[in-house]
Amino acid sequence: MHFDSRYFIELLFSRNFLAPAWTAVWFTVASMAIGIVIGTIAGLAATSKSRILHGMVKVFITIFRGTPVLVQIVFWYDGLAELTGNFINLSVVTAGLMALGVNEGAYMTEIVRAGIESVDKGQLEAAHALGLSYRTKMLRVVLPQAVRVAIPPTGNQVISLLKNTSLLFTIAVPEIFATGTNIFSVNFKYFEVLAVVSVWYVGLTLVYGIIQRKLEKRSNRSITGAKPTAKVPTVVPA
Amino acid sequence: MGVEEIAGQVTQGSENKKIAISMEKVNKWFGALHVLRDVTITVAEGERVVVCGPSGSGKSTLIRCLNWLETHQQGRIVIDGIELTESPRARDSIRAKIGMVFQSFNLFPHLTILENCTLAPVSVRKMSRKQAEELAMSYLQRVKIADQAKKYPGQLSGGQQQRVAIARALCMEPKIMLFDEPTSALDPEMIKEVLDTMTTLAESGMTMICVTHEMGFARQVADSVIFMDYGEIVETGPPHRMFADPHTERLKTFLSQILHGH
Helix, strand or coil: CCCCHHHHHHHHCCCCCHHHHHHHHHHHHHHHHHHHHHHHHHHHHHCCCCHHHHHHHHHHHHHHHHCCHHHHHHHHHHHHHHHCCCCCCCCHHHHHHHHHHHHHHHHHHHHHHHHHHHCCHHHHHHHHHCCCCHHHHHHHHHHHHHHHHHHHHHHHHHHHHHHHHHHHHHHCCCCHHHHHHHHHHHHCCHHHHHHHHHHHHHHHHHHHHHHHHHHHHHHHHHHHCCCHHHHCCCCCCC | CHHHHHHHHHHHCCCCCCEEEEEEEEEEEECCEEEEEEEEEEEECCCEEEEECCCCCCHHHHHHHHCCCCCCCEEEEEECCEECCCCHHHHHHHHHHEEEECCCCCCCCCCCHHHHHHHHHHHCCCCCHHHHHHHHHHHHHHCCCHHHCCCCHHHCCHHHHHHHHHHHHHCCCCCEEEEECCCCCCCHHHHHHHHHHHHHHHHCCCEEEEECCCHHHHHHHCCEEEEEECCEEEEEECHHHHHHCCCCHHHHHHHHHHHHHC
């Protein structure tokens, strides 16, 4: 055993990984936001009546779910620039966000579609009978109920996205893993550095787990209605 | 509102009744299954109609065609002077005139009782939130459930939920109310509270079409009863005549089954 525990502790509590961890969190949140927007739009398209939209969504999912994220990252950063003769030349941050966000969008599309399809048909009929517009029906009736179903799988996506930010080291985004590679390529303490890197990922995952549980609790509350009445006294009829 | 309703009720008999709903030779198929066969009915304003028949007789399909939850393939349906056509405008204006109550309530579970009632008035009728809430509270009081306004549907009993569903439909101030087996999913002890609400509504002069097996309700409230079987209207008439003196063998059989069931 050549485990340098002193160095491990030192590196773990050093400031080296604070900024990279922030970068990873930032990329996760921003890419997830892009993914949710794309997923919601494409999910609505996938559940619409238009066959053309169905086909487009299918092609999108096939491409972006069927190819490795690593390939997509290099495509957005280098491939696109070469293809357009440097007309489109994305910055590292933009390329990283596009790669992770659009890839996430493909997964979120399936999650949103499943969520929408899980909403009881009677809900749609009630919305129709009340004369609600498509927009109101979706925004106020269907999506809020779809979200409840979508939250648990979305949590898995957040965690996998967080770990996938490590792939951004290929385009030199200073995230956690890239910072680690920079350190061990100088001092060759591969194991200690990778252990610290892993602790950071696990730590961030655990923190997210707490947030996820809160989200799930919150989304279930309005359905079972367990809490909100406690603070509201009975309404006195006007 | 209350005054108008009473006035409407008083003058109802003497007025020349306007036609609220007319269906002429309406046909509908689900694939090869012929679910509505040459259905022709006329419902006057303020008339209360009960539709009954064995399950699969097409009675639910009939009323679902009226607000476009199902589309008919042949024949004419005219609601309050507007023909049901493919045009979305006709569809929307017809839906705005018709309230519907479902067997499974179909309240929005993520919204409070009050929000269930204000959603459509605010988004479709463009009322202010405050106006809509006042309107909703007045209807919730009418169905005797105003004290539950801040709760969620899941916290209410089936009977209470169905009364909320009636209030929600009334908040659109429809001219016509459709009831699709409103008491079929309820425990026996809750059926009465819903029927009482419907009876009160009927007494206010609302045009109603109600698919139900509650023959007591039909006897008490309906102006006419439509009996359907295999997608066609077999017999119609005032409830007392229909129940006391069924002209067709099929109605006779149906009634004996229904009455034995109770």
